[in-house]
Amino acid sequence: MGEVVGSVGRIAVYPVKSLGGRTVPEAAVDAAGLRGDRAYAVVDADTGERVTVKSTPQLAGVVATGDTEADTITLTEVLGRPVRLAPSSAGPQVDAAAVHLVSRGAIERASAGDVPEGCSADDPRANLELHLPGGVDERDWVGRRLRIGEVVLDVVRTPKHCLGVYAEVQLPGRVAAGDAVELLDSGAGAVAPA
Structure with missing residues (x-):
């Protein structure tokens, strides 16, 4: 068991890479990411x-x-x-990792001017938007493991030109809006920004 650090506020799937995303109430997550994402x-x-x-x-x-x-x-x-x-015959066409997570706090910081170069605070293009209590910063999770719904993710890096963090899928399953975000004890090693 780990520590519950927040919940899933919104799930977005981007069927076509570079186009706008669609909000869905839940999604199946395979080893390569959210099913139907960037297909x-x-x-x-x-x-x-x-x-x-x-x-x-x-x-x-x-x-x-x-x-x-x-x-x-x-x-x-x-x-x-x-x-x-x-x-795509090889699964989702992602640039750095299978799942992109961003917190509401990161979006608010970006709206206040703390935005990486080349990033949009209006649309961070993340798969999972998380609600985290004040002071919790997802960037601190690099090298850690999360459980969200049935899915277990290793947080592997922060994006170079985007908000949030990137994660690889360790245990596929389903994730739904409202699911708890649980920080587990172990996970992947840290990787430099992509």
């Missing part, structure tokens, strides 16, 4: 190159519907050029 990428229809939010910020304003044909039409109209959605 597709936007690619240029002519060149086949990936189109990302870093090079094309208007992607973040589009929320995937789950209908790849409709999403492709919308994206082509928004971007003014032909694109297509490419499925």
Whole structure:
């Protein structure tokens, strides 16, 4: 048993990498992350190159519907050029780790000006938004293990250009809004920011 340090306030799945996310009441979490998360990428229809939010910020304003044909039409109209959605055969297309967690406190600190370069306080693009009591900072969990719902996560690093922390899945299962966040005694070794 560990120490309960907070709860899950919101769960977000991003079906298409770089697009806006959808809030869900619960999610299945596999070894590679939340099921259905970042399962597709936007690619240029002519060149086949990936189109990302870093090079094309208007992607973040589009929320995937789950209908790849409709999403492709919308994206082509928004971007003014032909694109297509490419499925990932290797699981979620994440940049650094399977699950991205951020606390409400981190979002509030960012809104007050404590924002890493290149990060958005308005949309940290995290999978799990956590409610932690005053003074608890998820960045202190690097190298520790968490249990959230049925899922056990090793917190492995802080993002270089984003809020919160990244974690790898040690025990898959389900997580739901309202689930307790339990800090366990052991976990992964610390890793430098990605």
